Amino acid sequence: MNHTDKKHILLITTGGTIASVPGGEGLEPRRSDVMERELNQLRTYYDITVQDLMCLDSSNIQPEEWVIIARAVFDARGCYDGIVISHGTDTMAYTSSMVTFMLENIDLPVVFTGSQLPLADFLSDAPNNLRAAFAMAAAGAPGVFLAFDRKIMRGCRAVKVRASGFNAFESINSQYVGIVTALGLNLNRDMLPAPKGPAALRTKASNRVFLLRLTPGLDSAIFDTLVDMGYRGIVLEAFGLGGMNFLHDVPGHGIRGAVENGVSVVVCSQCLYDSSNLNVYQVGKKLLDMGVIQGGDMTTEAAMTKLMWALGQDYTQDEIRSLFATSLAGEITL
Numbered sequence: 001m002n003h004t005d006k007k008h009i010l011l012i013t014t015g016g017t018i019a020s021v022p023g024g025e026g027l028e029p030r031r032s033d034v035m036e037r038e039l040n041q042l043r044t045y046y047d048i049t050v051q052d053l054m055c056l057d058s059s060n061i062q063p064e065e066w067v068i069i070a071r072a073v074f075d076a077r078g079c080y081d082g083i084v085i086s087h088g089t090d091t092m093a094y095t096s097s098m099v100t101f102m103l104e105n106i107d108l109p110v111v112f113t114g115s116q117l118p119l120a121d122f123l124s125d126a127p128n129n130l131r132a133a134f135a136m137a138a139a140g141a142p143g144v145f146l147a148f149d150r151k152i153m154r155g156c157r158a159v160k161v162r163a164s165g166f167n168a169f170e171s172i173n174s175q176y177v178g179i180v181t182a183l184g185l186n187l188n189r190d191m192l193p194a195p196k197g198p199a200a201l202r203t204k205a206s207n208r209v210f211l212l213r214l215t216p217g218l219d220s221a222i223f224d225t226l227v228d229m230g231y232r233g234i235v236l237e238a239f240g241l242g243g244m245n246f247l248h249d250v251p252g253h254g255i256r257g258a259v260e261n262g263v264s265v266v267v268c269s270q271c272l273y274d275s276s277n278l279n280v281y282q283v284g285k286k287l288l289d290m291g292v293i294q295g296g297d298m299t300t301e302a303a304m305t306k307l308m309w310a311l312g313q314d315y316t317q318d319e320i321r322s323l324f325a326t327s328l329a330g331e332i333t334l
């Protein structure tokens with residue numbers, strides 16, 4: 001590869017373990033200088049520009065930071081072949097999902113990555129993860145992706161499934177977009193999102209969405225409390241295919257009351273794999289009768305961020321219902 005063939009890749013750093021060093025109270029994220037040695041090696045293959053956007057443990061990445069990240073990508077997109085975003089792994093699936101919705105029809109590859117061990121650690125997984133992310137960013141396929149442990153997945157399908165294992169992320173209910181093999185980066189062309197129009201930045205999102213995991217014995221008065229607290233959306237992780245307990249109903253308006261008060265209630269399964277389907281069991285049908293929205297096979301991260309985003313766009317309850325029956329970027333199987 002000679003110099004003129006090099007793809008121009010922007011690396012946006014946000015912190016996380018990948019850029020951390022031991023501090024007085026544990027690992028602390030630093031700016032990109034701690035990544036310089038690895039970046040110099042990558043410069044053999046890519047023309048790299050680095051933008052230190054923020055320096056946070058991803059536990060501190062909040063909706064405000066999602067907006068900053070999405071805007072940085074949108075502003076830079078005309079000047080690069082692809083963008084890599086280094087990010088802490090703990091909330092990376094939330095960010096990659098939300099950024100997918102905020103960057104509608106994004107027209108270049110945007111690839112999130114991070115690591116379980118700091119780049120500076122001799123045995124770190126970070127070099128492999130970064131290299132896979134750069135290869136994907138240079139591959140010319142537009143969309144928001146997450147690269148980890150030699151696998152590339154859609155940003156809106158990724159979930160962190162291991163707290164410390166190097167194979168920390170899985171692509172849930174969706175094939176990998178690519179894998180790194182002895183033959184290089186192998187893309188699964190069927191899994192690449194096809195932009196449906198011009199790229200747009202739509203960053204407004206509502207924080208008034210609550211995630212509720214159903215447990216046996218849950219007091220359904222919680223729904224009244226959430227309405228009183230001003231929540232406008234609820235993602236309910238129900239049992240199995242989408243069941244809810246009705247046996248010992250307590251007084252209160254429950255889910256029906258929340259829906260009648262204008263709250264959009266999206267029901268997903270608390271099982272990680274396969275799709276919820278409220279049409280199978282009586283306990284699911286009862287939920288549908290109350291006016292809930294089916295979350296299908298979406299990840300909790302994607303359902304939460306899609307609902308936050310939809311409420312931010314000021315869609316009505318009916319519009320949100322049809323939005324969840326639409327795949328915006330491959331986040332749901334219809």
Ligand code: ASP
Pocket residue numbers: 015016017018056057058059087088089090091114115116
């Ligand atoms: N606590 C770290 C973070 O999410 C973990 C990691 O990056 O792996 O920022």
